[in-house]
Structures are given as structure tokens and as C-alpha cells.
Amino acid sequence: MHGHETPGTAIPEEAPEALRPPPGNPRFPLVDGLRAVAALMVLIGHTSFISGFNGHGQLGRVISRFDMGVALFFIISGFLLYRPFVSARLDGRPAPGVLRYGRRRLLRIVPAYWLALTVLAIWPGLRGDVFGHVPVYYGFLQNLKVAWIGGGINTVWSLACEMQFYILLPFLAIGGARLLEGRPVKVQVRAELVALAVLGAASFAVRMWSYHRSSVYPNTVSWTVAGTFLWFAFGMALAVVSARYHRADVRPAPLRALDRRPWISWIVAAGLIAIVTHIGLPTTAPQVYTASDWFWEHLLYGLIAVAIAVPATVAIVSPRSLPHRILAFGPVAWLGLISYGIFLWHHPLTEKFIKVQDWTSHGSFVIYTLVVFGVAAVAATLSYYLVERPILKFKDPRPRRRAPAPASAGTVSAAQADGIEPARAL
Numbered sequence: 001m002h003g004h005e006t007p008g009t010a011i012p013e014e015a016p017e018a019l020r021p022p023p024g025n026p027r028f029p030l031v032d033g034l035r036a037v038a039a040l041m042v043l044i045g046h047t048s049f050i051s052g053f054n055g056h057g058q059l060g061r062v063i064s065r066f067d068m069g070v071a072l073f074f075i076i077s078g079f080l081l082y083r084p085f086v087s088a089r090l091d092g093r094p095a096p097g098v099l100r101y102g103r104r105r106l107l108r109i110v111p112a113y114w115l116a117l118t119v120l121a122i123w124p125g126l127r128g129d130v131f132g133h134v135p136v137y138y139g140f141l142q143n144l145k146v147a148w149i150g151g152g153i154n155t156v157w158s159l160a161c162e163m164q165f166y167i168l169l170p171f172l173a174i175g176g177a178r179l180l181e182g183r184p185v186k187v188q189v190r191a192e193l194v195a196l197a198v199l200g201a202a203s204f205a206v207r208m209w210s211y212h213r214s215s216v217y218p219n220t221v222s223w224t225v226a227g228t229f230l231w232f233a234f235g236m237a238l239a240v241v242s243a244r245y246h247r248a249d250v251r252p253a254p255l256r257a258l259d260r261r262p263w264i265s266w267i268v269a270a271g272l273i274a275i276v277t278h279i280g281l282p283t284t285a286p287q288v289y290t291a292s293d294w295f296w297e298h299l300l301y302g303l304i305a306v307a308i309a310v311p312a313t314v315a316i317v318s319p320r321s322l323p324h325r326i327l328a329f330g331p332v333a334w335l336g337l338i339s340y341g342i343f344l345w346h347h348p349l350t351e352k353f354i355k356v357q358d359w360t361s362h363g364s365f366v367i368y369t370l371v372v373f374g375v376a377a378v379a380a381t382l383s384y385y386l387v388e389r390p391i392l393k394f395k396d397p398r399p400r401r402r403a404p405a406p407a408s409a410g411t412v413s414a415a416q417a418d419g420i421e422p423a424r425a426l
Contacts, residue, residue, distance in 0.1 A: 005017075007019060007032050007330075007333040007334050007336060007337040008029045008030075008032050008033065008327075008328050008330065008332075008333030008334075008336075009027065009029055010026075010027050010029045011027065012025075012026070012027045015027055015029075016337055016389070016392075017389065017392035017393060017395055018108065018337060018340075018384070018388060018389070018392055019032055019336070019337060020395075021080070021084070022084045022096050022100075022101075022104070022396075023396065024084075024093070025083065025084045025087065026246070028079075028080070028312060028313060029328060029333070030311065030312035030317070030323065030324065030327040030328060031076060031079075031080065031312050031313065031336075032327070032332075032333040032336035032337065033312070033326065033327030033328060033329065033332040033333050033335075033336055034072065034076060034308070034309060034312045034327060034336070035073075035076060035335075035336035035339040035340075036332050036333070036335035036336040036339050037069070037072065037308065037327075037332075038069040038070075038072040038073045038076065038339065039069065039335070039336075039339035039340075039342045039343050040069070040335070040342075040373075041066040041067075041068065041069030041072065042066070042067065042069035042070060042073075042155065042343060042346075043342060043343075043346045043369070043372065043373055043376065044063060044066050044369055045063065045064070045065075045066030045067045045069065046155075046346065046347055046350050047350050047365065047368055047369040047372055048060065048063040048064060048066065048365065048369075049064070049284070050350050050351065050354060051354070051357060051364070051365050051368055052284070053365040054283040054284050055283055055284050056365075058277075060283065061277040061283055062273060062277055064277075064283035064284070065273065065276055065277060065281075065301075067301075068301040068304055068305060070158050070231075070301075071231045071301040071302050071304070071305040072305040072308060072309065073158065073162075073343075074158075074161075074162070074165075074228065074231035074232050074235065074305075075231055075232070075234050075235035075238070075302075075305045075306060075309050076235060076309065077162055077165065077232065077235060078165075078231070078232040078233065078234065078235020078236040078238070078239065079235040079236070079238045079239045079242070079309070079313050080235075080239075081101075081105075081165075081166070081169055082169060082172075082173065082235070082236040082239040082240075083239035083242060083243055084096045085169075085170075085173035085176075085177075086173070086176075086192070086236075086239055086240055086243045087239075087243040089173075089176070089177050089180065089181055089188070090185055090188060090189075090243050090244060095173065095174070095177060098170045098174075100396070101170060102166075102170075103394075103395065104395045104396070105166045107391055107392055107394060107395050108340075108388075108392065108395065109159070109162075109163070109166075109340075111387055111388065111391050112340060112341060112344060112383050112384075112387060112388050113140075113156070113159065113344060114138060115383055115387055116153065116341070116344040116345055116379075116383065117130065117137060117138065117152060117153060117156075120153060120345070120348045121152075124348055124349070124351070124352040125348075126151065126152055126153065126348060127150055127151045127152070127154070128142075128148065128150070128151020128152055129151075130151070130152050133148070133151070136148050136151075136152075137151065137152040137156075140156070140159065140160040140163040141160065142156060142157060142160055143157040143158075143160040143161055143220065143223045143224055144160075144220055144224070145220060146219065146220055149220070149223060153344060153347060153348065154347050154348075155343065155344075155346075155347045156344075157223050159343075159344075160224075161223065161224055161225050161228055164224060164225035165225050165229075165232050168225060176192060176195070179191075180192065185244065189240055189241075189244050192240050193237055193240060196233045196236055196237050196240070197233070197237075199229060199233055200229060200230040200233035200234070201230075202229075203225075203226060203227060203228065203229035203230045203233070204230045204298065204299070206221060206226050206227055207221070207222045207226075207227035207228070207230075207294075207298060208291060208294070208295055209221075210222045210227060211291045211294050212291055222294075230298070230299075230302055231301075231302050231305065234302050234305070234306050235309070238306070238309065238310070238313045238314055239313075241255075241314050242313055242314045245314070246314075246316075251316075255314060255315065258310060258311070258314070258315040259315055259316045259317065259318075261321075262310070262311035262315045262317040262321050262322075262323045262324075263311075263321065263322045263323060265307045265308075265310040265311055265315070265323075266307065266308065266311070266322070266323060268307045269304050269307035269308045272300055272303055272304045272307060273304055275300065276296070276297070276300045276301070276304070279296060280293075281293050281296065281297055311323035311324070311327070312327055335377075337384065338377065338380040338381055338383075338384045339380075340380070340388075341376075341379060341380025341381070341383040341384055341388075342373075342376050342377060342380045344380070344383075345375075345376045345379040345380055345383070346372055346373070346376035349372050349375050349376055350372050353368065353371050353372055353375070354368070356368045356371045356372075
């Protein structure tokens, strides 16, 4: 099967293991390209910040906001991981097994991270005593203490935050199922969207309280799932809408409008980006942010990421549409396949190759970014094909071979009992 892997395909069986959904769930192929967009935004945001390009004109102001790629990553996680749970409940199917879910997450995240952390700690070297604080940096704990956040792979504070979300999600899904299961679908959807709005608002309030309470940058509360859950909630809300209306006979008017003109969502994103770059947010020193700056940045980043993600998640777009052409473009989809590795490897390289800017007095930021991207992409490719892909063969258990038994009326197949066959098409 690996010989036929195709990033960007809508056929689950032909997708790479890293991108394949849980059994019985549909593929959202444009999300592959969305991952690439998020990874490139994070990488360019870091090279721009470290090189000082953030302060150069209108382009610098726009790129200074590319750290919103983290919000896009969180929304992707909220959407893809929550959708199988909510879809199973709305369809009356068994929910995904928690142990299977946990195994899939661990095999997807941990081996590649441990490899990158170990190699990068040896060369080019990392801040903090990585090998002297093994439980902290290998155990995804670095966002729990201010002194640890800047150590190891600096960007992994967000991965630690995602790991906290992975642990929290099954509890939210199981709790929601117990409260809502058996109720009319319309009631479930409305109640769930309200609950997510409340939880997201509570997280936002906790985040702002932590900034008012502490003058330390960064403070730990706002860099954990407690302070960033709003972004995950946005993705989970998209999952609820998708699970309810993806194959509905009649879709709501707003979704039908997005189906016909998905680029409208990206126009909204562009407008919000224009706003966030013209409200006076600092571009070169987050340490001088006020509480108001943090408020608007966090909220607008989340809304921008939602607008970027809509064509790939809840809209059913034409192959001729602009979002489909961009996100389904072969090289973009392939970058989505290795985007996790790019995220892991790039930040230490931004500091290692900073002197690349001395090669020329013109376009130094562009050359610097291309060098960092090139080296990170090579490392990510090697990581994926030599480590991640072989390990991901074990992401799902092998189906047991059973002797065929005569079917009878009312018999439930083994696949249905395991939640593999949906009650209705998704």
C-alpha cells in the first residue's frame, strides 16, 4: 500500500498513514495543504522575527503576524481529532476506542519529536540542559514552567499544549456523549456549539486573567491548553458542523454559499489580516505587549485561522475553485505530509544559519528563509521516510482474519461492532 500513497487524495486507503483518518471516517484532502500553509507560516514568521525583517514596511508587518500558523495548527487538530467522536455520536455508532486513539497519537507525535530533539541537542545545540532534564523535554512538559519554555526546541511549547489537548479530548467527547446521546440531532448540535463557545470564552478569560496577574513574559497559564483552548474550540466547532452537514441532503444557506464561492472565506481572512496589522500591535518585541495587545492578537488570530480553514473543512469546494487549486496542488499536499518535521526541525536552524544573510546585501531575508526551509525540509523528509512512515504502519491494529459465517437478518458485522462501518454515509 505504501507504494500507492498519495498526499491530497480523498481516498482514505490511498492516503499515507500519517494522514489517514480513523477507520470509517472520510478524508479531508485539502487539510493536507492546510498543514503546509501552517508550517510555512510558522517558519517564515521565525526567520522574519530573528532577521529583523518584521519591522520593514507593510510586508514586514504582515509577515510579523505569521505566528498565527500556530492557531491554524490547533484548529486543524481540533477539527480532525474531534470529528470522529462527534460523527459517531450523531450517527448512533460506537465512538472511537480511547486506547486506539491514544496509540495513533503517540505513534504520530512521539518518535519524530524524540528523534529531532536528540539530534538537534547534539547539533547545532539547544538552549536548556536537554539531557539533564529528560522528563521535561522528552515528556512534553516544557510549557509548564517559564524557565523551561525557551529550552529544547523552542517551538515545542505549542506541541506540549497539543499533547495536553490530546489527553483532554476523550474526556470531553465521553462527557458530551453521556449528556447528549439519544437526543435529537438538532438539539445535540446546538447544545454542543453553545458548550464549545462557553469553554472557549472561559479559556480566553483565563488567558487574559493570567496576563493581568503576571508581568512575566511568557507566563505559563497562557501557554498551556488552559489558555489556548479557544483555538481548539474553533476547530471542534468546525468538526460539529462538518459531522452534521457534510452529507446532508439539504445544507444551510451559508454553507451552500461557501460551497459555491469558497474564496469568500479567504477574502475574510485577508481583511482580518489587514486589521491585525493596522491596530498597533508590536512587531519586533512581544515583551512590550499590553494586555489589550494580547487580547486582540489571540482573538483575531483564531478568527483568521478559522477563515483560512473553512474551505478545507466544512465547505464542499469545486476542483476548479482557487482554494482547491492551491491546497490540492501536488507539491503543497506533499509539504503537508512532512509539515510536522518542518515544524520540529526549523527553529534551531534559524539561529544556526543566521549568518546566511551576510551572503548578499539584497534579498538577504529571502535567501535566509530559503536556506532554513531547504535544510528543514531535507531533515523532515528523512525523518518521515526513515522513521515516521515505518512506525506508522502500526497506528491501527491489523484486522483479525475470521472464517466467514452465514449472515442472518439482524446480524451485526464485526466491522459495524468495531465502529468501522458507518450507519450512514459521511
